[in-house]
Amino acid sequence: MEIMEIIKEAMVFPSKDIVKLAVYIALSVVSVLLGAFGIIYLAIGVASQSFWIIIGLIAFIAALILGFITTGYIVSIIRSGIEHEESAPQFMWKENLVTGIKFVVLNIVYFIIPAIVVLILGWATNLFGMASIMFTRMMYASMAAPANATVTIADVVPQSMIISFGNSLIIVGIVAFILFVIFGFLETMGQCRLAKTDSLGYAVNIPEAFRDIGRIGFGKVIGLTVLIFVIILVINCIISGLNAYIAGFSILSIIVTPYLSFFAARASGLLYSDIA
Template sequence: MEIVEIIKDAVHYPIDHPKDLLIFIVLDIIVTAMGYLVGMGGIIHTMQSDITNSIITMTSSGAIPAFNYLLIQAGTAGIIAVIIVFIINLFLNGYGLDIAKLGIERKDEGPKIDIVRQILNGIKLIIVNFVYMFVPILIMLILMQIHEVIGGIIGLAALIVFGFALLMAQCRLAKNESLMDALNIPEAMKDISKVGIVKILAILVVIFLITFILTFISSIIVKICVPLGINLFVGPILSALIGAFSFFLSYRAIGLMYSDVE
C-alpha cells in the first residue's frame, strides 16, 4: 500500500469502529481514575500503553524508584490498583497487536476481545520491547568502555537501527503471535528493507504530527474551559479520546505498512 492510502485508512479506522474505541476510552478512564484515587496519577500515566512503551521507558524516566516509594505509601489499596492497572495495560497491548494484525491482513473489522490471549500477547510484547532495546544499550556500554565518543556514536546508531527492527518485530508478533518469530532479529532487520525505510519514517512522522495537532487543539479547548470551571471534567475526557484515537491510528498504520511483507 502507498503511504497516503495507509494514513487515510488508519485515520478512518477508529472513526469507523466507535464501539471498539469506546472500550479503550472506558479502560483508559478507569486506569486514570484508579491512579488518582490512590494518589498515584503520575505513575499510572507512566504505565499507559502505546506502540513503543516498555520497561526501558519506565527505567529511563525514573518511574520505577517513584513507583516503589508510592507502593509503600499507598499500602494495600495502592498495590491492588497497580496490579489491576498493569493487567489492563497488558490487555491493551495485546488488543493493539490485534488491531495491527487486522491491518496486516487488510481486514476492516474491529478487534475482538479475547482477554487471556491478549494479556499473554501483551506480556510477549514487553519481552520483545525489552530485548530489542537491551541489545543496543549493551553494545553502547561495552564500546564506550573502549572509546567513549566512538562507542557513543556507534551505540546511538545501533539504537536507531534496533528501533526500526523493534517496529518490525512488533508486526511479526502481531502477525503470528510467536515470541520466537518476533525475537528473530536478523529477519526483523530484513523486514526493514522489505517495507522501506522511507515509508517507515514517513508514516511515523505523520502519526506524530496528527497526535501533536490533536493534543494541541485539546490543550486550547481545556484552557477555554478554565473560566467555566469545567476543565477538570473536559480535560480527562479529551485526553482519553485522543489517546484512544492515536492508539487505533498507530497500530492500524503499522499493520497496513507491514501488509506487503510476505
C-alpha cells in the same frame, strides 16, 4: 498500499467501531486510575506499616493486568491491518493479556541492546562519574551556603570538567538518539511480526525484522513512520495549545490518545501487509 492511502484508511479506521474504541478508552482510564491509587496506597502502607499496602498491591496488580490487556488489544489492531479486516477485532481477554505480556518482553529485547551500548559509552566517556561529582559538589555547596545565596555549577566545578561533561553528553546523546531511532524502526517490525504469528520467538528475530524493512522498502517504512509521528505530534500540540485558552480542553486527550493509538497500530499493520 501507498503511504497516503495507508494514512487515510488508518485515520478513518477507529471511527468504524465506536463501541470497541469506547471500551478501550474505559479500560485505559481505569488502568491509569488503579495504577495511581495503587502507588498512593502502597506509599501510605509502607509509611504507616498498615494493611493499605495490601490494597495498594491489589490495585497496582489490577492496573498491570488491564494495561497488558489494552496493549495486547493494540497488537490485534495491527493484525487487523495486516489481514485487511474491515473493523476492529473483538476483545479476547485472555489472548489480549498474554499478547500484552509478550509485547512488553518484545520491547525489552529490542531496546536493551541500545540501552547497554549507551551505558557502556557513558561509562567509557566518564559521563556518569563526572555527573556524580558535579551533583555531589552542588549538593554540599548548597547546604553550606547561606540561605539567601545562589550557588551555580561554575562556582563548585572546574570549567575543564564542565566542558568535558558537555562533550561527553553530546557524544552519548547523539549515539543514543541514532541507536534508539534505528531500533525503534526494528521494534515496529517486531510488533508486526508478533501480530502476524503471535510468536514471541518470531517477533524478537532482529535480523529478520531488519530484512522486513528492506522487503517493504526503507524509504516507505521511514516515510510512513515519520508521517505518523508528525501527525500525532501536531494533534497533541493543537490540544495543548487550545488548553492554554480553553480551560480543561486537554480532557479530550482521554479520547484522542486512544484514537491515535488505533490509528498508528492500523497504519503499521497495513504497512506490513505488503509482505505478509
